Every structure is written in C-alpha cells, then in structure tokens.
Amino acid sequence: MEIDIERLTGRLQQLAQCGALDGGGVSRIALSEADKQGRDLVVSWMRELGLEVSIDQLGNVIATRAGTVHAQPILIGSHIDTVATGGNYDGNLGVLAGLEVIACLNDAGIETERAIAVGFFTNEEGVRYTPDMMGSMTHQGHLDIQQMLDTIGFDGSHLGQQLEQIGYAGQLECGSQRVHSFLELHIEQGPVLEQQGITIGVVEGVQGISWSQIDISGVSNHAGTTPMHLRRDAGYVAMAIATFVRELALKMGGDQVATVGSIELKPNLINVIANSASISVDLRNTDQQLLHCAEQQLAAYIKKIAASEKVQINCKELVRFAPVDFDPQLLNLVEQTALAQGHSVLRMPSGAGHDAQSFAPNCPTAMIFVPSVAGISHNITEHTETADIEAGANVLLRVVLQLASG
C-alpha cells in the first residue's frame, strides 16, 4: 500500500487556490476570508472521506476515523493558515498528508485498532494574533481559552468575533483534549536536508528560543567634530553586540544559532553619531543549559560594553521557549520506517516552532521533515519536490499503520 501522490499534490494545489497571490504563493492569514475558504475545502474533504468532524471553541478542526477498539486516537496534524506571503507547503502538507493516509486506508478497506484523526489548528503562524501556535497550545492545555478568544489582532479585530464570522466558533470545549500520540509531517524550512542530499529528517525536538530587544542610549554628535574617545555611540554599540552574538554562536558550535535580524538607529544619518539604537537578538539551542549559557554570555558582554562605551543599555525579554524533546521511541519508529523504505535519514532539530511541540509534553510526539528547496519558506517561492512529498507521506502512512495496530 502506498499513498497516491497525484491525489495528494492535487489537494495541495487546490488548497493553494484559497488566498492565492498573483505571481504565486498564498496569503491565508488566520481567520481571514481566505482561511475560511481553505477550512471549508479541507472540511469538505474530511466529510468525503467519511470522517467525523469536530470543531472546538477556538476553531481547531479534528476529523476522526473510528478504530475497532475504544481508545484515544492517533492524531496527525498541522495548520493551514499562512504568513502574508506564504507558500503552498508549510502546514498544509501535514494536514493533507494526514487525509491521504485516511484515503489510502479507505481505498484498501483497512480497519485499524486505534482511531486515526487528522486535525488543523487555528493560528499557528501568529501573524494576525499573538501568540503563534495558539490553537494547538490551547488544545493541549498550555493557554487559557477565554484569554485567546479575547485576543485583539494587529488589525484591531477580535479573535472570538472573527471566529464566529467565518463560522468556525465551535461548541466543543478546547483546553485539554488528550490523544494517544501526535505526528506532524512538515517541510524543513531550512537548507540542511537539501545540502546533505537527505530525504527524511527525523526531528528530535524543537530548539529553545530566546528573543530579546536591546535598547541603547548614547549621545548624538557630529561625525566630523567628535573625537573617537569622546563618543557615546549607540549605533556602534548595537553593531558591536550583533557581531559579538555571531561570534558567540560560532564559538559555541553545535546547534547554537544567533541572529540579529533587525536594527533601528536614530537619527540614522550619515554624519550624525546615533544617540539611540535598538536591535533584536534571536538565540536558539536544542539544549536548555547551552541556551542559558548563551544568554548569560550576552548579558555579560552587554554589561561590559555599556561601561566601556558609556551608554545605557536596556534589555527586554520578548519570547522565551524552553527546548522541546520529542519521544525517543516514536523517533526510532520513524527512523526505522524511513530506512526500511530505502530513504536517507538525518536526525536533526527543528529551528522553527511547530504545533507538535504543544503535544510533546502530553503524549508521544514526533515530526518528520522533508527537504525545502534552497531552504526557503515563508515565501512565495517555497517549494518541496514531489518525490520528497511522496517519500514523507509514505513514511507517515507506515508509521501510522504500525501505531494504529500496535
């Protein structure tokens, strides 16, 4: 039994029409009209496949194929919302590959012991409403449902009202539903698999994330008339911190990554020493201890440079997620299954957040990565080769079959 790649890619293409952008890519921001269209389409497929569709208070949709024994289902899931200029695979692949697994079982007339469910979770991207991974995090009891429903978006919209408007304010309580296990097939969104020529990534966990904003106050002065030793140059300090952060990641090695992706100087003029500078620092590591160590080294450097350059530095933590580990046994099952199907396999961390991390504390959870061409995602040129989609979906199918009868 194998998945039908044409049916799967056909569904991916059909879903990509909901919110399609001229010139390619898709804009299907959470709870928008395009999101409603996408949801309606996926739900219609769920019904065609004979699944029992449930919609919870936060608009999370879970469709279940009954098993022969009464037990918690195996859940395959991801999300179908996108960033403003997103691609066709991020999230969608995990949901539609789940439906393809169901379709295969239906076609083959196979009953499983355990029930198998396919779900998509509201607002994974966090573009319109904060935080991201909202649906799955609330579903797994990490966030408060009422607080989420009361969220006001960046566009001023009220999340609860918006859910009602698109018809996805369900009746089912959202907050602590448990499942037997959770599986998510996803594109890598990075360049590692492609660079190494590997088809299947066995995702061991999600990197911990530490985001901070660093605001520096110096003194504005004339770039010509102010000797170097009399400067209190906020811009220089910001850029020195950025280069320190880079060197820190290289020195630490391993999974440590560090990025300064945004900077703002004031007055930002060619011949004026900046009196104010802000940068963001994004630190990630799969190891909680090492991530903490990186944060401490950054803090020590900031203290040192504030004194030596006579500037004020203010640090604000924006986001702090501890690293998440997926289930070792389930990872072994994914790895053995992929190898048995003749695929090259790499154990790797995920550098991005995913719905799977909401489930990891509560049930055996695993993720399967397939390569992203040029490592590009969150972009209209996001692409994954059909052969890789097929490989990933077949690994998912085989893993589900083993779990459902095990």
Added chain:
Amino acid sequence: MEIDIERLTGRLQQLAQCGALDGGGVSRIALSEADKQGRDLVVSWMRELGLEVSIDQLGNVIATRAGTVHAQPILIGSHIDTVATGGNYDGNLGVLAGLEVIACLNDAGIETERAIAVGFFTNEEGVRYTPDMMGSMTHQGHLDIQQMLDTIGFDGSHLGQQLEQIGYAGQLECGSQRVHSFLELHIEQGPVLEQQGITIGVVEGVQGISWSQIDISGVSNHAGTTPMHLRRDAGYVAMAIATFVRELALKMGGDQVATVGSIELKPNLINVIANSASISVDLRNTDQQLLHCAEQQLAAYIKKIAASEKVQINCKELVRFAPVDFDPQLLNLVEQTALAQGHSVLRMPSGAGHDAQSFAPNCPTAMIFVPSVAGISHNITEHTETADIEAGANVLLRVVLQLASG
C-alpha cells in the same frame, strides 16, 4: 578698543527671531521666507553701519567698508542659513562678529589701509539644495554658477526662481571674486575645547571627508532553521564592517574619525536573516595620505568579508573632499593675538565643512573656534557662553586690525 558684547549678543538674538521655533532654536533654511527675513535684517544693519552692500547672482551678500588704499579687501564671513532645527550661533556668529568689528572701527573713528568686508554666503548647510557651501564655493570659482542656479531642491523648488522670489537674485557676477584674506569665527560644533577648558581654537584646516554607501546582498533565511555555516547574512556583514571601521579609526589614532551613522536592513525582522543591508561610512582625516590609507583598508576588508560570507558588496562614493590647510602665517597671527589677550589656545582641525575652505586655495585663510557647550550643534540646544563669544570676537577684531594696517 574692545567689541561691545551686548550689541553683538543683541544682534544674535534679533537674528534668531527670524525663523524662531517654538521652544527654542531656529529654522532658517536657505532661500526660505525666514532666510529672506534674516537677510533683510542683516542687510539693514550693514547699511546702518555705512557699508556698501553688493549682492551677486547667487545671493551672496558682501558689504564693504572702504580702506585708504586701493587693494583687495579683508573679508570676514560665514552664513546665516540653518538646518531645519538649528541653533542661534552656527554661521550667524561669524557674520555678526564681522559687523561688530566694523561697528567698533566706526565708533572709534578708525580708518584702515585695506578695505574690510563682511559677507554671508548662500546655502552653506545644503539642507534644501545640494551641495553645501554652495555660495562660497561658487564665489571662489569651484562651482559653475549656471549649474547652481538650475539646482532643483529636495522640495522640488528651483534655486534661481527661489532667489528671485526672496529678492536676492543679484546682478553682480559670481564666480571668481578675489579677496586679500578670509577670516571666519565659528562655534566649534564639537566637544574638544570645552573638554580641555580652552577658549580659542586655532583651526589649522578642515578634515578631508570620504563618504560612501555600502550595499550588501545576501540571502534571506529563517533565523531558527539555518545553521550558522550556511548563512549569507547581509545584516551581519553590514554590522561587521561598522565595527571594523570603528577599530580602524582607533588603530590609526591621530585625527582619524570614522562613523557608521545609518543602516537599513531588509526585511528587518527579528527572526529572518537579512538579505539586504546598506550602511553609510563617514571617514575623515586632516591628512590626505592617511585618509586614503583608511579608505584602502576599508576596501580590503570589504573584499575579504564579501568572499568569506559569500555576499555581494557594492560600494558607492557619495562625497570626497580632500583635506584643506589654512594659511600658516595667518594661523600664527591668530594664535599670537589670542595668547596676547590672555586666552588659552588649542591648534585643532575642523571636523565639519565651512565657507572658509572655499577661500583657502585662493587667499590666506584662517578660522577661529570658540567652545560649543557639550559639543552640541545643528540642534536647538546649541549654545556658546557669552564670555567665549566676546573672547572670539575680540581676537577677530585684533587680527583684522593688524591685517588691515599691515
């Protein structure tokens, strides 16, 4: 004979009313209505002092007090235009101290051998029309008059038409008028004199300026999923160049200064590696060889980092002024005069451009600096203590007297 400090500060205050900003400071941008008011006021003072006022094609105003012999005049001058949120001293002090010198001579009934003239030059600041120092540069034959009259401003205005509108499109040919010598009293616009507790700066020359824009093209990628060694991070490269430039200035020492005052990253997001970055680099030195050496070291570093980080780097020269040396004999005269009056004196470079540099290639030229409180200028809080203004104006008076009878 001494200058009348109350008359001088009174005129400074009156001129500051033309274009006065609520809350202090002044906005008297070149050829604006406020500039017309300021010009009219200064010209009325020139006429009251019995001077012969000339206005050239570019609106430069020179008012002459005849001497007893027929010879080129000693010219005292500066500018009265300001930046958008400027102070009361930058430029104005040099012009009004010149009028105060004339008033002293008139009061004392002193005739001089050489004629003495006081002038103000159009568009020194270069805020509305490029280039800065336009009036003096054209007056001394370094720029083409027709090209300047045809200049279109950042606000879309035509310089020649604007001159006519404010009534300062004169008849006198502008382009190569020669004078015996040129003197400019100016606020330092930097912190050096105040920091060292010195009253009179003897300005040996103007730093050469090298401005460039550096555009870096990398590849945008996810800050979490892209390992450090696979990045082509335009933002990092921009900030590494900025820190290199700073270290270069410290290593070179002497008068070398270096500033990266502006930066722009794209997309400038916390969790996205920048694919594009632009920075400005401002390098200055009083020594042409050393400035060239700084430029070469920057170019070598850029070449190296472009290769190691696999980014494209494009450098564009925006401005390149060679250093200007003022006249050694005239500098000695200023220094000896200041010392004779009991003032502390420092020989120093100017880090900013001034009208005096237009004259330096054509005639003996010198500048006198007085301290700027906290080194601040081009700002509504720009301030110079009255005692320092008085000291500077008295040095100017004594130097002029010696030149005019020498």
